[in-house]
Amino acid sequence: MSRIGKLPIEIPTTVDVNVTNDNVVVKGKFGTLERTLPELIQVEQTDGRLIVGLRNQTRDSKALHGLYRTLINNMIVGVSEQFLITLELKGVGYRANVQAKSLVLNLGYSHPVNIDIPDGIQVEVVQNTTLNIKACDKEQLGLFAAKIRSWRSPEPYKGKGILYKGEKVLRKAGKSGKK
Template sequence: MSRIGKQPVELPSGVTASLSGQTIEVKGPKGTQSFTATDDVTISVEDNVVRIDPRGKSKRARQQWGMSRTIVANMVHGVTDTFKKELEIQGVGYRAQLQGNVLKLNLGLSHDVDFQIPDGVTVTVPKQTEIVIEGHDPQLVGQVAANIRDWRRPEPYKGKGIRYKGEYIFQKEGKKK
């Protein structure tokens, strides 16, 4: 039994959910999101509570049960609040700046990196060494943060690169003479 799937998703005030077939649409003050579930689960909306139940006892039905419940819970959170990832840039001369819908990264490469910001995500640069990514879809926010981080991952000897805020980088010892 899925411990996550058993829990119902409660809808806060100002949030409504409508169901048409296997597609649930959640509307809130910050926007609208929809999700189409597989035929392995049953979705029901009643009294400001969304319940997800598996159809059958197959392994796939149990997998989809917990995942579908988590996606619906994230949608409810996304239409009321935003998801946020913070990145730090460490290294001499490494910096970021925002120019319209493009994030310019100077990461010690032979060229500046121009990262096009996708729709549905807001990127701010409070300092030259900090990047804040916000949005209503946790998968999209995490993917954008990972794509930015991939341009210069933290290296283990000096710790230079782009890291998540609060991320610990294990420092290796250099060569000895």
């Protein structure tokens, strides 16, 4: 049995969880999330707790046990608190701003980069070079942050690019002169 999968999930009082046979719907103050479960996984709701179990012990079900417990827990945390990813733009002239439902990035290209902001994601720009991205769906948030970062991933010589907050870029020595 999975060590993570057997842990119960505490449900906050501000969150409503509806469990049917193969579907989990979680509603909170930041939104509603829904996930379809495979037939191998069963979820029981008892007095403010969710317990994720297995219908039968097979190799496949054991592999999915901890995964689906974590996915359901992330749904509950997301609709009650939201997740946050902070990106930093490092480089001369690198800037960001939000225009309507679009994120405009100046990253040293000859043109600005326009990225549409998906529904359910909020982007806040702090001092032109810091992006705070919030969402209740952790998976969608991570994919959007990776999409932004892919336009200018950090390079090892000058350390320029789009970095996650607190990320350290391992710097390389440049060219060495003739000896």
